[in-house]
Structure formats: C-alpha cells, structure tokens
Amino acid sequence: LSGVTAIQPTTLISCSRLAEALGVNVILASETFQRTGSFKFRAALHLAASVPNDLIIAASSGNFGQALACACALTGKRAIIVMPATSARVKVEAVRRYGARVESVDTQLQGRAQRLGELAIQHPDAYIASAYDDPLVIAGNSSLGRELAERLPPDVDTVVVPIGGGGLAAGIIVGLEQRERMARVVGAEPLLANDASRSLRAGEIVRNDSEPPTIADGARVVSVGEHNFPILRRGLSDIVEVSEDQIAEAVRLLFVAANLKAEPTGALSLAALLTRPDVFAGKNVCCVISGGNVDPAVYVRLLEPPGSP
Amino acid sequence: LSGVTAIQPTTLISCSRLAEALGVNVILASETFQRTGSFKFRAALHLAASVPNDLIIAASSGNFGQALACACALTGKRAIIVMPATSARVKVEAVRRYGARVESVDTQLQGRAQRLGELAIQHPDAYIASAYDDPLVIAGNSSLGRELAERLPPDVDTVVVPIGGGGLAAGIIVGLEQRERMARVVGAEPLLANDASRSLRAGEIVRNDSEPPTIADGARVVSVGEHNFPILRRGLSDIVEVSEDQIAEAVRLLFVAANLKAEPTGALSLAALLTRPDVFAGKNVCCVISGGNVDPAVYVRLLEPPGSP
Numbered sequence: 001l002s003g004v005t006a007i008q009p010t011t012l013i014s015c016s017r018l019a020e021a022l023g024v025n026v027i028l029a030s031e032t033f034q035r036t037g038s039f040k041f042r043a044a045l046h047l048a049a050s051v052p053n054d055l056i057i058a059a060s061s062g063n064f065g066q067a068l069a070c071a072c073a074l075t076g077k078r079a080i081i082v083m084p085a086t087s088a089r090v091k092v093e094a095v096r097r098y099g100a101r102v103e104s105v106d107t108q109l110q111g112r113a114q115r116l117g118e119l120a121i122q123h124p125d126a127y128i129a130s131a132y133d134d135p136l137v138i139a140g141n142s143s144l145g146r147e148l149a150e151r152l153p154p155d156v157d158t159v160v161v162p163i164g165g166g167g168l169a170a171g172i173i174v175g176l177e178q179r180e181r182m183a184r185v186v187g188a189e190p191l192l193a194n195d196a197s198r199s200l201r202a203g204e205i206v207r208n209d210s211e212p213p214t215i216a217d218g219a220r221v222v223s224v225g226e227h228n229f230p231i232l233r234r235g236l237s238d239i240v241e242v243s244e245d246q247i248a249e250a251v252r253l254l255f256v257a258a259n260l261k262a263e264p265t266g267a268l269s270l271a272a273l274l275t276r277p278d279v280f281a282g283k284n285v286c287c288v289i290s291g292g293n294v295d296p297a298v299y300v301r302l303l304e305p306p307g308s309p
Numbered sequence: 310l311s312g313v314t315a316i317q318p319t320t321l322i323s324c325s326r327l328a329e330a331l332g333v334n335v336i337l338a339s340e341t342f343q344r345t346g347s348f349k350f351r352a353a354l355h356l357a358a359s360v361p362n363d364l365i366i367a368a369s370s371g372n373f374g375q376a377l378a379c380a381c382a383l384t385g386k387r388a389i390i391v392m393p394a395t396s397a398r399v400k401v402e403a404v405r406r407y408g409a410r411v412e413s414v415d416t417q418l419q420g421r422a423q424r425l426g427e428l429a430i431q432h433p434d435a436y437i438a439s440a441y442d443d444p445l446v447i448a449g450n451s452s453l454g455r456e457l458a459e460r461l462p463p464d465v466d467t468v469v470v471p472i473g474g475g476g477l478a479a480g481i482i483v484g485l486e487q488r489e490r491m492a493r494v495v496g497a498e499p500l501l502a503n504d505a506s507r508s509l510r511a512g513e514i515v516r517n518d519s520e521p522p523t524i525a526d527g528a529r530v531v532s533v534g535e536h537n538f539p540i541l542r543r544g545l546s547d548i549v550e551v552s553e554d555q556i557a558e559a560v561r562l563l564f565v566a567a568n569l570k571a572e573p574t575g576a577l578s579l580a581a582l583l584t585r586p587d588v589f590a591g592k593n594v595c596c597v598i599s600g601g602n603v604d605p606a607v608y609v610r611l612l613e614p615p616g617s618p
Contacts, residue, residue, distance in 0.1 A: 011320060013342045020406075032568040033322045097329075252605075259341040259601030261570045292568030296561075296612045303605045 006074055007042055008034050010147055017257040022273055025284045027156060028254075029148060032262060032292025036094075038218075039144060039168055039290050040067035040131070046140030048075045053127035055080070057119050059112040061087045062217060063291055064131035069100035080126070082115050088295060132165025133225025141168050145175015148183075148286060156183065158283045162268035162290045163187040163196045163239065164219035166228035172288065173235030183286075186279065187232070187239040188272035190214035190247065196224045196232065197239040205229050215244055215298075218265030218291065238279060240272035247271045251302045254289070263294040264302070315383055316351055317343050319456055326566040331582055334593045336465060337563075338457060341571060341601025345403075347527075348453060348477055348599050349376035349440070355449030357384045362436035364389070366428050368421040370396045371526055372600055373440035378409035389435070391424050397604060441474025442534025450477050454484015457492075457595060465492065467592045471577035471599045472496040472505045472548065473528035475537035481597070482544030492595075495588065496541070496548040497581035499523035499556065505533045505541065506548040514538050524553055524607075527574030527600065547588060549581035556580045560611045563598070572603040573611070 013028040031039035044067035048056060058068050059082040072079035079100035083092060084107045092102055105115040120128050130137065148159060159176070161169040169187050176183055189196050193212035199205045207223040214220060224232065242250075250267035253274070254260040262270075269287035273280050294302075322337040340348040353376035357365060367377050368391040381388035388409035392401060393416045401411055414424040429437050439446065457468060468485070470478040478496050485492055498505050502521035508514045516532040523529060533541065551559075559576035562583070563569040571579075578596040582589050603611075 008323065011322075011342075013320075014317065015342070016344060017346075033320075033324070035325065037326075037568050255570060255605065255608075259346050259570050261564060261568050296564065299564075300609045300612055303609055 006035065006045060007143060010034070010144060012151060013258060013260065015258040018253070021253060021257050023277065024273060024280050026273065027152065027286050028258065028260065028289055029144075029286050030260060030289040030292075031144070032260065032266060032289055036063065036067045036070050037291055037293040038063040038067065038266075039141065040064045041070065042143050043137040043140035043167060043171070044068040044071035045074065046143075047129055047134065047136040048072050048077055050136050051127045053125060054078060055123055055126040056129050057116065057123065057126045058082070058129040058131060059116045060131050061091060063293055066091070066094045066098070068129060069095045069098035072100060073098040080119060080123075082112055082119065084112065090295070130225065132167035132221065133227050135227055137167045138170045138174060138227060138231070141171020142175035142178065144168070144288070145172040146179050147175070148172065149176050149179030149181035152286055153284075156284045156286050158184045158186060158280065158285045159288065160186045160188055160269040160272050160285060161288045162216070162218065162265055163189040163224070164193075164216075164265065165221045166196060166224035166232050168288070168290055169236065170228040170231040173231050177235070184237040185235055186272065187236050188268040189239060189241060190216050190219050190268065191241040191243050193219045193221070194241045195222075197241055199224060199229065200233060200236065200239060216247055216265040216268055218263070219268070240276045240279060242268060242271040242275045246275050248302050249274055255303060260289065261292050261294070261299070262289050263291050266291045315344065315354060316452060319343070319453060321460060322567060322569065324567040327562070330562060330566050332586070333582060333589050335582065336461065336595050337567065337569065337598055338453075338595050339569060339598040339601070340453070341569065341575060341598055345372065345376045345379050346600055346602040347372040347376065347575070348450065349373045350379065351452050352446040352449035352476060352480070353377040353380035354383065356438055356443065356445040357381050357386055359445050360436040362434060363387060364432055364435040365438050366425065366432065366435045367391070367438040367440060368425045369440050370400060372602060375400070375403045375407070377438060378404045378407035381409060382407040389428060389432075391421055391428065393421065399604070439534065441476035441530065442536050444536055446476045447479045447483060447536060447540070450480020451484035451487065453477070453597070454481040455488050456484070457481065458485050458488030458490035461595055462593075465593045465595050467493045467495060467589065467594045468597065469495045469497055469578040469581050469594060470597045471525070471527065471574055472498040472533070473502075473525075473574065474530045475505060475533035475541050477597070477599055478545065479537040479540040482540050486544070493546040494544055495581065496545050497577040498548060498550060499525050499528050499577065500550040500552050502528045502530070503550045504531075506550055508533055508538065509542060509545065509548060525556055525574040525577055527572070528577070549585045549588060551577060551580040551584045555584050557611050558583055564612060569598065570601050570603070570608070571598050572600050575600045
C-alpha cells in the first residue's frame with residue numbers, strides 16, 4: 001500500500017453563501033473527509049511508513065490516536081495508544097477497531113507522559129510518537145501545504161490554519177515553501193489557549209500551566225512543539241486569538257451556510273475571520289478546516305443559538 | 310458567466326468507517342456542497358440559461374426555489390417563486406437574498422398550482438418552471454450522471470439515487486448513458502411516498518392523494534414527473550422503499566461515520582443500503598447524497614438516538 005494513495009486529497013469547498021455572510025472571499029480546505037476524519041492521518045501515516053520500528057506508542061485521547069491506529073493497521077505495525085481512563089467510550093472503540101492496544105491511564109493518579117515513559121522502558125524497540133512535535137509529523141502534514149499550493153486558485157493570498165501544538169501550521173508553511181507558493185499564513189488559536197501567540201511575542205516557547213479548557217480540544221496542549229516553533233516564527237504572518245463564543249459561532253455558520261460538519265478545533269480558522277474581519281478585508285482567504293470528529297451531544301449543544309433555553 | 314464554471318463538481322467521499330459500518334464498499338457523491346446546497350442548482354442553472362424568457366416563475370418551498378433564484382441572479386433574469394405562507398422564514402429569506410420575488414400563498418385557501426396558473430396569466434411572457442418535470446431539468450441534472458461516469462472508480466457498479474419527482478434519477482440515467490457507463494441505477498424513496506415504486510409496478514404513473522408527510526421533504530410530491538417516468542422505467546433496476554426510521558438512522562450514520570451533514574432527502578440513498586443489504590451485497594456502490602439543507606432544529610432531533618428523552 002502506497003502512502004500517497006491512502007491519503008485523501010483535501011476537499012476544497014467554494015461557498016458563496018459563506019462568503020456573503022462574511023463579506024470576504026473564502027474557500028474552505030476541509031480535512032473532515034480525510035481518513036479517520038482529520039488531518040492527523042497525514043502525519044500518522046507518514047510516521048508509521050517512515051520509522052523502522054514495528055511498534056509505535058503514543059499518548060492521545062483524540063484524533064491522533066485514531067489516525068495512528070489506522071496508519072499502523074495499514075502499514076502492518078502494532079500500536080499502543082495511551083488514553084485517559086475518562087475518555088469517551090466511542091473514542092476508545094474507534095482506536096481498538098483498528099487493532100491498536102489501548103492503555104488506560106487514571107490521570108488523577110499518573111500523568112500521561114509518565115505512563116508513556118514507563119511503556120517506553122518496557123518496549124525499548126518501540127518508536128514513541130508525539131502527536132505534534134516530531135519532524136516526521138511536520139513532513140507528513142506538509143503534503144497538505146503542497147496540495148494547497150497546487151490546487152488553490154492563484155488569487156488566494158491568505159491561508160488560515162488552526163493552531164494547537166503547531167504541527168499542522170508548520171507542515172503547511174513547509175509545504176507551501178516547497179512549492180514556492182506565496183501566501184500569507186495566519187494562525188488561529190483559542191484565546192483560552194493562546195500560548196502560541198504569547199510565544200511568538202516572547203520570541204521563545206511559553207507554556208500553559210495546564211491543558212487549557214477550551215472547547216477546541218485539539219488545542220488543549222501545554223505548548224507548541226519545539227520543532228514547530230522556529231517554522232511558525234518564520235512562516236506565520238499573524239495569529240488571531242478567538243473566543244469560545246466565536247468558535248461556537250463558526251461551527252454554526254459552517255453548518256448553516258456551508259453544510260459542513262466541523263469539530264470546534266476545525267472551525268478555529270473560520271472563527272478567526274469572525275473575530276478579526278480587519279485582518280482579512282479585501283483578501284482571498286483559504287480556511288483550513290482541520291477535522292470533523294465531534295460527539296453528537298457536543299454538536300447539538302453548539303447548534304443551539306446563544307440564549308436559547 | 311458560463312454555466313459550466315458555476316456548477317461545483319460533486320464531492321466524492323470515500324469513507325472506510327462508513328464502509329465498515331455497512332459491510333459494503335461505498336463511495337458518496339455529495340451534492341451538499343453544490344451551489345445553494347443541493348443538486349437542484351444543476352437543473353435551475355441549465356433551465357435559466359436555456360429558456361429565452363426574461364422571467365421565470367416556479368412553485369417551491371424548498372431547494373428548487375432557492376436554486377432557481379440563484380440561477381436567475383447569475384443569468385440576469387427575474388424570478389418569481391410561489392411559496393406557502395407557512396414556509397420557514399429562513400427559506401423565504403434565502404430566496405429573497407438572490408433578488409427573487411416571493412409570492413406567498415395561503416395553501417388553506419388556494420393551491421400552489423392555482424396561484425401559479427394565475428401568475429402565468431398575469432405574465433404571459435414568463436417561463437413556468439417545474440422543479441422536476443421538464444426536459445430542461447433532466448438535461449441539467451444529467452451533468453451529474455456524466456460526472457459520475459467520468460470520475461467514479463471503474464469498479465463502481467451500482468449508483469443509488471434519491472427519488473422524489475424523479476428528475477435527479479432521470480438525469481443521472483441519461484448522463485450515464487451519454488458516457489456509456491455501465492452501472493445499475495437503484496432508486497431510493499420513502500415508504501410513505503412510494504408512488505414511484507408503485508408506478509413502476511403498475512407500468513403507469515400512480516399518484517398519491519396528497520403530498521406524503523415524510524421527513525424527506527424533497528420527496529413530498531404527488532407523483533413522479535411525466536418526462537421522468539419513461540426514463541425511470543428503462544433505467545432503474547430497482548427501487549428500495551425506506552422507512553422514516555431508516556432515513557433518520559442514515560442521517561445519523563452520515564454524521565457519525567462520514568462527518569457529512571445531509572438533509573433527510575439526501576440520506577435516502579444510504580437508507581436504502583440500511584434497509585436492503587441483500588440488494589447491495591458484494592457490490593461497489595455510489596450513494597448520491599442529493600442535498601444538505603436542513604433546519605438546525607430538525608437536525609438536532611435527528612441526531613438524538615431513538616428512545617432518548
């Protein structure tokens with residue numbers, strides 16, 4: 001199985017209703033139809049196909065765990081995914097369905113990193129994979145940057161990218177550079193988890209005290225990755241910090257005006273357009289929608305307009 | 310403006326999670342990202358671009374009205390859309406946004422067809438457009454058949470299509486024929502609105518007494534179109550009748566396993582796979598998802614699993 005053929009091309013969606021609602025020319029690059037429902041599969045498959053190890057271990061309760069489990073199944077490798085004992089059963093089952101082993105960790109008693117360290121000692125032959133801080137992750141995600149460079153209409157001058165650990169933004173920057181595509185890359189991160197923004201201002205990585213409680217669960221990280229930071233510094237022209245309300249509004253707007261189901265983290269880029277229209281006025285913007293996996297119960301709450309009973 | 314460039318290509322989605330859930334190889338052809346959110350724009354644009362009249366009048370509370378209003382705006386024509394006075398305000402506004410005139414009709418006092426007749430007399434220069442029974446509608450929808458013929462993987466042997474008035478199925482049959490693509494075309498219609506199925510068995514068009522109260526509002530028609538019927542007779546290999554519960558289950562499954570927001574009518578094709586797995590066993594199936602426009606309140610109810618409070 002070739003890695004290239006297993007990756008679904010990103011879904012470009014031109015939506016005049018959305019553009020009218022925003023007053024900005026916007027095209028969506030949706031990774032919601034990527035294998036396992038998010039861009040994480042790009043990094044996971046590249047990583048699984050690249051490392052010589054037969055066993056890969058990672059800590060993730062979310063999209064990376066599922067993506068890595070699927071990637072290992074496709075490449076004939078074994079995977080152990082460390083997940084909090086409180087993880088939604090549907091997420092645990094999604095990982096198990098691909099044949100991966102789930103190591104449950106009671107995060108009240110033991111940190112996930114600590115459990116990961118124990119497993120690394122038990123399995124010295126394993127590759128320990130970070131969901132966002134690994135050159136292989138950047139290289140895997142760079143395929144999306146190359147795709148955008150090749151497939152976006154030539155007048156698109158701005159690409160807006162959700163930022164959690166920064167692996168997607170770094171990959172897109174690298175991919176655009178590889179194809180010599182001139183486009184401004186703007187990051188979008190939750191105000192509640194604005195460590196990337198603070199880090200860029202400080203000129204060094206600034207860490208959150210704990211995982212921030214934003215609804216954008218893909219951005220609940222303590223800091224951007226060390227491999228990503230220098231790329232973000234040279235490649236990001238701006239970061240927009242968005243409120244939780246704007247994230248919810250962006251999820252609703254994608255539903256109503258674009259027929260697109262996005263997870264909150266995926267809607268960060270559109271939330272940036274809602275938050276700072278001045279940054280995007282007169283631009284031709286591509287919003288990267290990084291994933292679509294959201295629990296029905298969470299989604300139902302997001303669809304209710306604010307103030308409804 | 311060329312008609313061809315204004316039509317968005319259908320979005321092909323390969324979803325291994327969905328295939329696993331169904332036990333059938335399935336690819337989705339989603340028209341939910343078409344302009345105005347449904348396949349109806351194909352017919353509306355072709356019609357507006359083809360007729361010499363400067364004014365087009367149609368009765369539609371749903372996707373065709375919005376599509377025709379948009380198509381007339383793009384082709385520099387005027388549109389009058391007859392809508393029931395009880396139509397959701399959001400639907401009326403969607404039509405008005407494109408500059409079309411909305412004629413409200415109190416369906417308790419006067420039928421939509423009667424109001425349409427009055428308007429035809431008042432505007433003898435106007436083209437009266439049917440949402441589904443017009444050779445121009447079939448020709449417009451045939452572009453989807455040609456796209457499927459050209460873009461579906463060669464091993465896809467079965468195309469499942471929602472049936473209301475039959476205009477989409479007829480268009481797909483014609484488009485596949487034009488490209489000499491051999492594929493079985495299977496219709497999917499609500500059990501509550503199974504007039505197409507009964508018509509094919511009877512060998513003549515059988516009419517419902519009134520518009521059937523199915524949740525698939527695109528299939529709330531009194532009968533299939535007279536232009537469509539002979540094409541359905543020669544081109545459909547089967548029709549699967551699906552229950553309201555299976556329609557809701559299909560909407561949920563598209564949400565959970567494919568990250569796709571579909572309207573109930575759009576999910577009819579997937580509901581057919583749920584209803585009659587025997588018909589599709591061992592096949593490589595393309596499910597046409599005809600549209601995605603559904604009110605948030607209706608969608609929220611559909612996402613709640615059966616039996617939940």
